Amino acid sequence: MSALLLAAALGFLLGSIPFGLILTRAAGLGDIRAIGSGNIGATNVLRTGNRKLAAATLALDFLKGAVAVWIARALLGPETAGVAALAAVLGHCHPPWLGFRGGKGVATALGVFLGLAWPVFLAAAVTWLGMAKLVRISSASALAGLAVAVVVAAALGGGALAWPVALITAYVYARHHANIRRLLAGTEPRIGEGK
Numbered sequence: 327m328s329a330l331l332l333a334a335a336l337g338f339l340l341g342s343i344p345f346g347l348i349l350t351r352a353a354g355l356g357d358i359r360a361i362g363s364g365n366i367g368a369t370n371v372l373r374t375g376n377r378k379l380a381a382a383t384l385a386l387d388f389l390k391g392a393v394a395v396w397i398a399r400a401l402l403g404p405e406t407a408g409v410a411a412l413a414a415v416l417g418h419c420h421p422p423w424l425g426f427r428g429g430k431g432v433a434t435a436l437g438v439f440l441g442l443a444w445p446v447f448l449a450a451a452v453t454w455l456g457m458a459k460l461v462r463i464s465s466a467s468a469l470a471g472l473a474v475a476v477v478v479a480a481a482l483g484g485g486a487l488a489w490p491v492a493l494i495t496a497y498v499y500a501r502h503h504a505n506i507r508r509l510l511a512g513t514e515p516r517i518g519e520g521k
Contacts, residue, residue, distance in 0.1 A: 330482040333406035334413040340394040341417025341434055345386040346371045349379050359427075366421075367429030369464045372517070384433050387418065399441070400413025408490035411438035415494050419501060422459055430501040432468040435494050439475055443487055450475035462516045465505035470500055 346366035350358040355374050358366055360372040368384035391414045398410035419436040420426040436454070439449035454471030461467065472495040479491035499506070508514035 337410035337413030338417035342421035369439035387433035395441025414448040
């Protein structure tokens with residue numbers, strides 16, 4: 327098996343660990359897919375009212391993305407990092423153990439950005455946090471952070487960084503199509519509310 331295929335398999339398997347579901351079940355809160363948006367990510371975990379659990383989900387979803395890239399780069403070569411990054415996000419969004427229905431990929435995307443290049447992660451994270459404080463809408467904050475990540479990755483130069491960041495951002499945007507429609511209509515809920 328080639329290094330790129332191994333990196334894809336590694337990234338996908340690590341990305342597919344459904345930490346939001348695991349943590350909420352372990353805490354006795356049932357199946358996170360039965361509330362709110364039905365997603366397994368931190369934003370939906372927050373709808374349980376347990377902020378610590380949501381923060382833990384965010385951290386673990388983030389770390390699995392970063393770890394996938396770091397392991398691929400260390401064991402399989404730097405040219406595999408982008409493949410592992412994309413695969414980790416796809417694994418989070420489509421975990422086979424949950425019928426290929428997972429989260430929307432934002433936290434894992436930020437994690438792989440850290441693994442790929444810390445300035446890309448930093449720019450995305452600062453934008454995300456700043457927007458969250460300003461508008462208090464999770465999806466708008468995430469989408470703004472991802473857009474900035476693409477610009478920074480392109481500015482840093484080199485296709486090895488620009489292509490995975492651009493593809494991951496485009497894919498996560500596609501996963502947020504319903505959120506984008508609600509943002510345009512002015513009906514997207516604020517952090518901690520609604521769907």
